[in-house]
Every structure is written in C-alpha cells, then in structure tokens.
Amino acid sequence: MNILLTISYDGTNYHGWQRQKDFITVQGKLEEGLTNLFKKYITVRGASRTDSGVHALGQRANFYIDTTIPVKNMPYAINNFLPNDIVVTDAKLVEENFHPQFDTKNKTYRYQIYNNKFPNPMNINYSWFLKNDINIDLIREGSKYILGEHDFSCFCASGSYSTTNIRTVNFIDIKEEDNYINFYINGNGFLYNMVRIIVGTLYYVGINKIEPKKIKEIILSKDRRQAGKTAPACGLTLMEVNY
Amino acid sequence: MNILLTISYDGTNYHGWQRQKDFITVQGKLEEGLTNLFKKYITVRGASRTDSGVHALGQRANFYIDTTIPVKNMPYAINNFLPNDIVVTDAKLVEENFHPQFDTKNKTYRYQIYNNKFPNPMNINYSWFLKNDINIDLIREGSKYILGEHDFSCFCASGSYSTTNIRTVNFIDIKEEDNYINFYINGNGFLYNMVRIIVGTLYYVGINKIEPKKIKEIILSKDRRQAGKTAPACGLTLMEVNY
Numbered sequence: 274m275n276i277l278l279t280i281s282y283d284g285t286n287y288h289g290w291q292r293q294k295d296f297i298t299v300q301g302k303l304e305e306g307l308t309n310l311f312k313k314y315i316t317v318r319g320a321s322r323t324d325s326g327v328h329a330l331g332q333r334a335n336f337y338i339d340t341t342i343p344v345k346n347m348p349y350a351i352n353n354f355l356p357n358d359i360v361v362t363d364a365k366l367v368e369e370n371f372h373p374q375f376d377t378k379n380k381t382y383r384y385q386i387y388n389n390k391f392p393n394p395m396n397i398n399y400s401w402f403l404k405n406d407i408n409i410d411l412i413r414e415g416s417k418y419i420l421g422e423h424d425f426s427c428f429c430a431s432g433s434y435s436t437t438n439i440r441t442v443n444f445i446d447i448k449e450e451d452n453y454i455n456f457y458i459n460g461n462g463f464l465y466n467m468v469r470i471i472v473g474t475l476y477y478v479g480i481n482k483i484e485p486k487k488i489k490e491i492i493l494s495k496d497r498r499q500a501g502k503t504a505p506a507c508g509l510t511l512m513e514v515n516y
Numbered sequence: 517m518n519i520l521l522t523i524s525y526d527g528t529n530y531h532g533w534q535r536q537k538d539f540i541t542v543q544g545k546l547e548e549g550l551t552n553l554f555k556k557y558i559t560v561r562g563a564s565r566t567d568s569g570v571h572a573l574g575q576r577a578n579f580y581i582d583t584t585i586p587v588k589n590m591p592y593a594i595n596n597f598l599p600n601d602i603v604v605t606d607a608k609l610v611e612e613n614f615h616p617q618f619d620t621k622n623k624t625y626r627y628q629i630y631n632n633k634f635p636n637p638m639n640i641n642y643s644w645f646l647k648n649d650i651n652i653d654l655i656r657e658g659s660k661y662i663l664g665e666h667d668f669s670c671f672c673a674s675g676s677y678s679t680t681n682i683r684t685v686n687f688i689d690i691k692e693e694d695n696y697i698n699f700y701i702n703g704n705g706f707l708y709n710m711v712r713i714i715v716g717t718l719y720y721v722g723i724n725k726i727e728p729k730k731i732k733e734i735i736l737s738k739d740r741r742q743a744g745k746t747a748p749a750c751g752l753t754l755m756e757v758n759y
Contacts, residue, residue, distance in 0.1 A: 281634070283637040328637075330636070358637040360637050361634075362633070391595075394601040395642055
C-alpha cells in the first residue's frame with residue numbers, strides 16, 4: 274500500500290526536513306517513528322524539503338507498507354511514535370505510483386511578519402520581528418509584478434540545482450491582523466529560498482527602499498543581487514501541498 | 517524614581533513569576549537584569565503572581581531607581597540584560613507610593629483553547645488542545661452567570677490566602693477564529709487558579725457535562741468540587757493590568 278501522510282511540525286529544533294546522517298531532521302524522526310511502529314525499516318519521500326527552522330502545517334510524505342492497521346487509524350498510531358513537535362494529521366491510500374513531490378500541482382506557504390515596537394516572546398520562533406513602519410499598500414502593489422509565470426532566478430539562492438528557474442506564482446494574499454502581516458503565497462513550485470527572498474524584497478518595498486514597479490525590472494534582471502534580503506526561516510510555514 | 521514596567525514573557529521555561537530561591541522565575545530574571553544594568557541590587561513588585569507555564573503580554577512591575585537613563589529609553593536598556601523570552605515593552609514614571617498590585621483597578625486574562633482533531637505543534641505551549649466538539653453558544657450562556665460580584669470560592673484552588681473570596685468579573689468575551697476559542701476575562705481581581713477553573717468549568721458546559729444555568733448554583737455552593745477541572749496553565753496569558 275502507498276500511504277500519503279499530511280504532517281505538521283514545529284521546525285525550531287530540527288535541521289530541516291531532509292534526512293541527514295549527523296543531524297536531527299523531521300524526515301529522520303518520522304522514519305524512525307514509522308520504523309518503530311511497523312517494526313520494519315521504512316523510508317518516506319517528502320513533498321517539500323523545508324529548511325532548518327521552517328515549519329509546516331501541511332507537509333506531505335508517502336511510504337509503502339503492508340499492514341492490518343486501518344488507514345484512518347494510522348495518524349493516531351504513528352503519533353504515538355513521534356515527538357510532540359511533529360504531528361501526523363492525515364493518512365490516505367494513494368495509487369501505487371503516486372509521488373508526493375512530482376505529482377504536486379501547487380503549494381501554499383505562509384510567511385509571518387510580526388510588526389511592533391517590541392518583540393513578542395511567544396512568537397519569536399514563528400515570525401520575523403520588524404519594528405519599522407511598513408506600508409502594506411506598497412507591498413500589495415509590488416507583489417502584483419510577481420504573479421504569473423516568470424524566470425525567478427532573482428529570487429533564487431545559490432545552492433539550487435533546478436534545471437529551470439521558471440515557475441508560476443498563482444497568488445500572493447497579504448493579510449494584516451493585530452500586529453501580524455501574513456503573506457500567503459501559492460505557486461506550482463518554488464526555487465531554493467524563493468518565498469523568503471520574495472518576502473525580504475517586498476519588505477524593502479514596504480519601507481520605501483525599493484519602488485513597487487522596480488520588482489518587474491528585478492525579475493527581468495534574473496540577478497539575485499538586485500532583490501532584497503532573505504527573510505529569516507522561522508517566519509515560514511508550509512501550509513498545503515495540492516495534487 | 518518609582519518606575520512602572522510593562523512586561524511580556526513566555527512562561528514555558530519559568531517556575532512562574534515570583535522569585536524563588538532554587539528555581540528560575542520571571543521576577544528573578546528581571547531583578548537580575550535590572551541589577552546588572554544599574555549595578556546595584558534591585559527588587560521589583562509585580563502586579564500579578566502568574567503560575568508556572570502561564571504567559572504575559574501585559575504584566576506590570578515597579579522598582580525604585582535613581583539614574584540618568586531617560587525613562588523612555590529604559591525598555592531598550594533593560595532588554596539588553598534579559599533573555600529573549602522576557603521583554604520589557606514600556607516604562608513610565610509613577611508616583612512615589614504607587615503600588616502595581618494594590619492600585620490595580622482591573623485585569624484582563626486571555627485563555628486560549630485550540631480545538632481540532634490533532635494538536636498543532638506550534639501552539640502546544642500556548643493553548644489547551646481539545647478535540648471534543650464544543651458548543652460555544654452553551655459556553656456563552658453559562659458565562660453570563662459568572663458576570664458581576666460574587667463569592668467565587670467555587671472557582672478558587674486550595675492554597676489561596678485571600679481574606680475574602682468576593683470578586684467582580686466585568687466581562688467574559690469569547691472569540692472564535694479558525695480553530696481557536698479565546699476567552700478574554702476581565703475582573704477587579706482573581707482568586708488562585710480562578711480563570712483556569714472558570715475555563716475548565718465552561719468547557720464542561722460546552723460538552724454538555726454541565727448545564728449552563730447550573731453555573732449559578734455552582735457559584736452559590738461556594739464549593740470547589742462542584743465546578744469543573746482546572747484548565748492547564750499553558751493556555752493562560754495575562755493581557756493587561758489597568759490602573
């Protein structure tokens with residue numbers, strides 16, 4: 274059976290998603306839990322390789338198993354073998370050749386900024402604290418140039434090994450409430466650090482350091498150095514992966 | 517000078533507010549920071565003795581100091597001497613005999629429930645995870661009986677040393693958003709564990725274990741055993757202390 278899991282995690286204490294020999298990672302912990310539950314060595318394939326400190330409320334991963342445990346009970350069974358900061362929230366049977374990464378239609382990330390005079394000690398691991406005055410209207414204007422299909426090399430950190438840097442951004446919804454600014458960004462795929470560089474660049478737009486319409490030129494330049502800084506990992510959460 | 521501070525903290529890693537000889541507490545850390553900043557031994561008086569694991573976004577505390585540091589710069593100066601999970605967000609000069617606890621007019625606490633099928637790993641230290649179906653209308657109905665001046669002995673944990681158990685609850689606002697149920701409770705004072713027992717009791721109302729109108733009888737009984745359980749500390753945040 275090919276089982277697709279939906280997974281939430283607090284990435285604070287992990288060296289990212291991907292299994293690594295000498296570091297504690299989410300994939301590593303999940304595989305360890307599954308291996309202990311099913312008493313046979315199990316590996317998973319994730320939809321998205323989230324970085325160190327990045328969180329998820331809708332990561333996906335699949336694995337193959339023959340078991341009598343009903344699929345609908347699996348989240349409870351698996352969670353018994355996971356630490357509190359990783360939670361399986363859904364399990365479903367998928368076709369034998371289903372691949373959680375290659376079959377992805379689109380994904381939504383949320384990036385959270387906490388904008389206030391002083392940091393909030395309860396969200397320091399879950400948001401980017403900024404005390405500057407931020408103009409959301411400018412950010413919304415700038416974000417429009419990012420929508421659609423583009424070569425996003427300007428928003429791609431070095432260390433990326435994609436064959437093409439062309440991606441489609443379907444929406445960027447910016448929601449303000451209390452002192453939070455939440456960016457919901459959906460696309461058919463994202464380059465390395467792409468969401469964090471988009472947010473870092475839009476932040477510069479919001480503080481009048483980059484003109485909104487300049488975003489168009491930055492994209493056309495395909496030059497990472499034209500864009501803004503990379504927003505910190507802790508503000509980023511993988512919200513959903515759609516198939 | 518008598519200085520009144522406003523303080524936020526994540527209570528997760530502290531044995532509550534109050535200074536203790538052998539445990540790390542928020543008051544202890546704050547006094548240590550002030551002592552290091554001003555290079556003389558300083559003690560503070562807090563408005564509210566929050567328990568272990570309880571958080572604050574608006575705790576208050578005062579201390580006496582003669583210094584050339586302008587009062588408006590004090591939060592920044594003090595924060596340099598505090599860990600990241602304690603943040604001074606305001607400082608102001610108050611009258612020489614002002615007392616942060618005895619001069620309190622009223623306080624607001626927030627109690628946060630996270631109501632979903634599975635826990636959210638990012639809020640486990642900041643909310644009470646409950647998976648039952650909860651009827652908010654019943655809770656709102658039950659909460660009305662708590663408003664006003666009553667002897668609240670039924671909502672008081674043993675270990676309290678108040679001379680009277682009469683308090684006034686000014687409002688209980690219940691806000692639902694996404695999977696959160698937030699209780700904002702304001703009163704002129706609270707008995708030991710009072711907010712947590714109120715929430716634990718209203719939770720029983722919300723799952724049909726206690727009838728809403730039964731709350732009136734419970735209060736009249738003055739009997740702790742008639743009320744519901746004590747909701748866990750982690751869901752509680754001291755939001756503001758008003759003078």
